[in-house]
Amino acid sequence: MANSSENKVQHWVPQCYLRQWCDMSIPKGYTPYVWLYSKDWATQKRKAPANIFAENELYTVEMQNGIRNLYIENGLSKLETSYSKIVSKIVRNESLIKDDHEVLCVFIAAMRARTPFQRDHMQDHWGEVLGMMESMQSQYEETTHKPRGSMSRTEHVSDDISAFSMKEVKRLAETPLQEMLPTMLSVQTSILLQMNISILYSISKARFLTSDNPYVLFDPESNKRHWMYRGGMGFDTVEISLPITPRHLLLLTWRELPPYIDITRKQVEMFNQRHWAYARNYVVSNSEINKPSWISDDSYD
Template sequence: MDQKKRHHFVPKAYLNSFCNKSGRVFVYRKDGDGKPLPLVPDKTQHQRYYYSQPKPEGGMDNNTLENLFGDLEGAWPPLVERIEAREDVNDSLEVLFNFMALQRARVPACRDAVELMLAATVKNLAKQMHQDGQLPPLPEGCENLLEELEVSIDPHQSIHAMVVIIKGVIEMVDSVGWVVFHNNTNTPFLTSDNPVAWFDPSLSFSQQKPYSINPDGPVIVQFPISPKLLLIGATEYRDNFVRQGLMYGDIDSDEWVECVNAQTCRFGYEAVISSTESQGDLIADFADISPVHVSRSVTVDGSDALLHTIEFGSRSKKPKWQNEDG
């Protein structure tokens, strides 16, 4: 069997909807020079062996997950065509929401956060064991060794975590109501390498945190489908959605589209993706901002514990995992 090396975390089936007439998307890398890269979908948003898993008998399985996701992605383009035509797609909501949930769980923004959370937990445990005298004394001159320790996590662990993340997204899906908005303005919707976003709309833009909401408060979920289509989930739409299912709406306000795009830009992890070169200034405003993992030590009942959050900030380089083969 041919071994697949290039695994897409943003599928070509999704990116095709954001292509210009030349069949390319404009990729603005947050660590780049501000100039977009015009790329065909097959040449962007992938990593080598991103979904590879160890086999029980040894070696790596490079194909199973990539093939599975490819099968699921095949249903996306015809569904988008039906949405563009404003057809009743309530018979295909499972496809819609499963695709969206996977696009939250599979991306580096999510998988990196899981691995960094596990790394911080391991490091904190080592420090606690040292304080409790359960480790040998640190070598002379290396008193800060544990503070400076870099911990890398086997990426296979974040593949396992995808199941938990998807279940969490589906719970979110079931808690709100949904509308697809057709964009009637000249300002296209942007997307990113982390296209599923949710936040607390009762807070100001500067106070909002990524994926942080009050359990009893309002929430907005946004997922760009194309430059002209946006899926929105919101607490205020819940009653209508229960009665009538997925409905369509129209947007005629450039300002509203710009607000959506600002969220897309700051939720983007390593890249923002556009169908045009007309929105470079807005994208540049968020070049140093991504949803990143933050861990803080807190004292609970006299014991130290770690508090993990996702916040807007600058990405740091994740320690690279080295397997036994290097």
């Protein structure tokens, strides 16, 4: 349990992740910062990782007695500590073991599931479900002529079940991350563990960008499928990418690829373009850069 002020500010893109993009050329004594660009590249800011991509109480579970339960935030913090150790191994070109791969997969799953964008999507979905349930209940009550006192035992049991279901859906609609994040991590990690992980390394001066939405699932064949199946992780053509440093990117595929792959400037720019496209509002660089040529002036028309 936690007191009323502990860990109120909770990051959906972890500080340990963003620190890899801190500008290495900042003067001694300055607070480390990253370069933050709006998606249209119209504005740029220098921001410390502690001050971006966070919300108050994003994962806090509020108990009935008013106590703040931080078990999700604390669990994510432990995951981030383990992840940071593995990234250090990758930077030192050390071999990874099976446990390292498992931690990377959990971290990647978390980067997909823990965002406010995912929360908003789930709130919309469960809000619609709750609205339908409330409408059905209202119609039922309007068309039922029996007094409540004359209902049979069976009808009372049915009402209790319906009430419990609506309470569950109401919680899902109001706090979906608190209710579903552990389950989502378990399901998605089980799929990621079946995929092949490659570490891409930039051999040129080009550096990987990241963003406020670093997890990217890209499927070049998705537009050929029914909309219900777009975004699925199980199709052969799916690629999941996550930059982990300005020079390293994790790539998960269903294809057999080498565990370490050197890539060129052109390939780095291809992934940067992909991650810019999936960013919500901001992209992150480890240095001041000009607007990339692949961002056209009519990108937002």
